[in-house]
Amino acid sequence: RKEVEQDPGPFNVPEGATVAFNCTYSNSASQSFFWYRQDCRKEPKLLMSVYSSGNEDGRFTAQLNRASQYISLLIRDSKLSDSATYLCVVTSTRRGTSYGKLTFGQGTILTVHP
Amino acid sequence: NAGVTQTPKFRVLKTGQSMTLLCAQDMNHEYMYWYRQDPGMGLRLIHYSVGEGTTAKGEVPDGYNVSRLKKQNFLLGLESAAPSQTSVYFCASSYGPTSGGPYNEQFFGPGTRLTVL
Numbered sequence: 753r754k755e756v757e758q759d760p761g762p763f764n765v766p767e768g769a770t771v772a773f774n775c776t777y778s779n780s781a782s783q784s785f786f787w788y789r790q791d792c793r794k795e796p797k798l799l800m801s802v803y804s805s806g807n808e809d810g811r812f813t814a815q816l817n818r819a820s821q822y823i824s825l826l827i828r829d830s831k832l833s834d835s836a837t838y839l840c841v842v843t844s845t846r847r848g849t850s851y852g853k854l855t856f857g858q859g860t861i862l863t864v865h866p
Numbered sequence: 867n868a869g870v871t872q873t874p875k876f877r878v879l880k881t882g883q884s885m886t887l888l889c890a891q892d893m894n895h896e897y898m899y900w901y902r903q904d905p906g907m908g909l910r911l912i913h914y915s916v917g918e919g920t921t922a923k924g925e926v927p928d929g930y931n932v933s934r935l936k937k938q939n940f941l942l943g944l945e946s947a948a949p950s951q952t953s954v955y956f957c958a959s960s961y962g963p964t965s966g967g968p969y970n971e972q973f974f975g976p977g978t979r980l981t982v983l
Binding site for chain 1: 906907908909910911956971972974975976977
């Protein structure tokens with residue numbers, strides 16, 4: 753079983769739609785959670801962190817359910833510029849070190865069309 | 867600030883050839899990382915470094931070596947390239963836990979597309 757699993761999609765939605773992505777992780781000791789965005793043939797960039805209480809950044813809302821080991825990202829009022837791959841990222845600290853190991857999901861592809 | 871830069875951007879090698887990928891960052895980050903990204907696999911950590919002069923193995927270190935002689939540079943070497951090493955290679959950097967910054971956020975370079983024939 754992969755440490756971080758995402759539905760690879762692709763999700764094809766019209767402009768203005770609301771779309772939600774899910775992610776599950778297997779390591780119950782995971783400490784921090786993020787969504788990264790990766791445009792085609794570009795590097796990943798941090799989109800937002802995910803907190804237990806849930807957090808919102810404009811049209812983007814992230815939720816974490818530690819009991820179910822589940823993370824979600826909701827995008828409201830989709831724009832053409834939201835087309836990208838969204839990577840679910842989980843961190844855990846390796847025993848005996850202070851290094852925070854990032855584990856990436858394989859990504860969910862979103863295409864927003866006119 | 868240039869952020870994280872990588873050279874070269876593209877490279878084609880023949881099986882058995884060697885090469886070095888260079889990563890440089892100007893953010894004074896403690897930690898640096900090398901990943902490879904393959905279709906359907908996500909990003910996988912090859913090696914990482916928590917400071918100048920230190921390196922450690924990640925998930926998929928076989929066939930690669932690294933060096934961190936200067937804080938701002940992290941080199942990835944392929945001694946004898948194999949077709950299985952055809953991939954996109956990303957370098958990343960982040961603050962360390964003593965730097966006061968959010969060390970879990972990693973900043974990525976633009977990537978190197980490597981093909982091994």
